[in-house]
Amino acid sequence: MAKQAVLLLAHGTPETIEQIPEYLRNVVSGRPLPQTVVEEIQHRYAQIGHSPLTEITLAQARLVEAELAAAGQSIPVYVGMRNWRPYIPEVVRQMRADGIEQAAVICMAPQNSRTSVGLYRRAVEAEAGDLRIDFTPGWAQHPLLADAFAERLRPALAKLTKEVGGPVPVLFTAHSVPTRTVEAPAADADAGKRLWPGQGVDPYAEEARHTAELVAARVPEILRWWFAFQSQGASGGPWLGPSVEETLDQIAAEGVKALLLQPIGFLCDHVEILFDVDILFRAYASKLGVQLERPESLNASVTLAKAVADLARGGLGRLGTPK
Numbered sequence: 001m002a003k004q005a006v007l008l009l010a011h012g013t014p015e016t017i018e019q020i021p022e023y024l025r026n027v028v029s030g031r032p033l034p035q036t037v038v039e040e041i042q043h044r045y046a047q048i049g050h051s052p053l054t055e056i057t058l059a060q061a062r063l064v065e066a067e068l069a070a071a072g073q074s075i076p077v078y079v080g081m082r083n084w085r086p087y088i089p090e091v092v093r094q095m096r097a098d099g100i101e102q103a104a105v106i107c108m109a110p111q112n113s114r115t116s117v118g119l120y121r122r123a124v125e126a127e128a129g130d131l132r133i134d135f136t137p138g139w140a141q142h143p144l145l146a147d148a149f150a151e152r153l154r155p156a157l158a159k160l161t162k163e164v165g166g167p168v169p170v171l172f173t174a175h176s177v178p179t180r181t182v183e184a185p186a187a188d189a190d191a192g193k194r195l196w197p198g199q200g201v202d203p204y205a206e207e208a209r210h211t212a213e214l215v216a217a218r219v220p221e222i223l224r225w226w227f228a229f230q231s232q233g234a235s236g237g238p239w240l241g242p243s244v245e246e247t248l249d250q251i252a253a254e255g256v257k258a259l260l261l262q263p264i265g266f267l268c269d270h271v272e273i274l275f276d277v278d279i280l281f282r283a284y285a286s287k288l289g290v291q292l293e294r295p296e297s298l299n300a301s302v303t304l305a306k307a308v309a310d311l312a313r314g315g316l317g318r319l320g321t322p323k
Contacts, residue, residue, distance in 0.1 A: 002101040002320060005076045006312040008061050009088060009120045010108045012081030013051040013270060017042050026083040037234050044275040053270035056299050057108060063305035082120055092127035104315025105135045106308055108267050110145055111174060111211060112138025113204035115181040134315035140207035144307035146214035148298050149264055153219050156260055156295035164258040169224040171247060172212035174265030175272060176229035176239045177204060205240055211264045231272045244281055252288035261294045267304060269297045
């Protein structure tokens with residue numbers, strides 16, 4: 001009987017502000033970053049005190065274990081981070097040392113960008129050896145994912161609607177990525193040198209918008225909603241848009257005075273929510289005369305855990321159901 005496990009993958013985050021330069025070198029694969037960029041990221045972390053991404057992801061793993069156990073499956077759930085501890089290669093080596101023979105691998109970024117999610121997959125495969133894996137490349141359309149976001153959205157929408165005495169629109173967001181990373185390579189002499197995992201248009205932008213559509217469909221109280229990409233980086237070249245700031249300008253120009261912003265590309269609190277949304281975007285909206293609030297992040301959502309457990313069961317089933 002093969003010994004099975006689940007491996008959840010996430011971005012990773014440093015524990016202290018002093019670790020940020022090393023962390024950022026991991027994020028950009030060692031490329032030099034201007035000191036001003038490093039200092040800005042340190043400032044953002046200082047504003048929120050700490051990014052809880054790692055501890056929340058570990059807690060989510062325990063919830064997934066509990067869901068699997070409730071179905072009679074005693075299966076360990078491991079967590080590996082791409083850019084910080086516990087690093088993916090170290091965790092995969094530990095799994096092999098623990099005797100794990102088969103693993104369902106799930107990226108805790110449900111919308112699949114082949115270039116970014118592809119890096120997670122390669123990190124696992126590089127250390128897998130004889131560990132057989134089933135990698136879930138994307139799960140933006142999983143019904144329980146949309147259910148989980150809708151469960152968080154409804155009470156926040158009801159609260160703000162009551163507070164302002166009228167209907168409140170919603171702005172859904174997902175993390176932006178450099179445009180070059182989701183465009184097919186040019187058909188020229190250099191194209192053959194690029195590592196491009198797959199053909200055609202990268203699915204990320206369409207999948208992010210589709211998740212927003214699924215959530216909105218579950219909350220009929222929403223009379224109007226928008227979608228934008230947030231947290232564009234400082235690297236050269238264009239990033240996917242429209243940006244949140246551009247969209248807030250449009251929303252304010254239409255006379256909206258209160259707005260809910262729900263990030264549907266993130267599964268837990270971290271700097272892109274606790275700083276970008278709660279501090280940066282809220283202040284930007286306030287200057288436009290718009291009250292901006294957001295629902296609670298998924299974090300310890302049992303419905304999210306059910307979604308991931310369902311994905312895990314599917315992956316382990318494809319590897320071969322244990323006797």
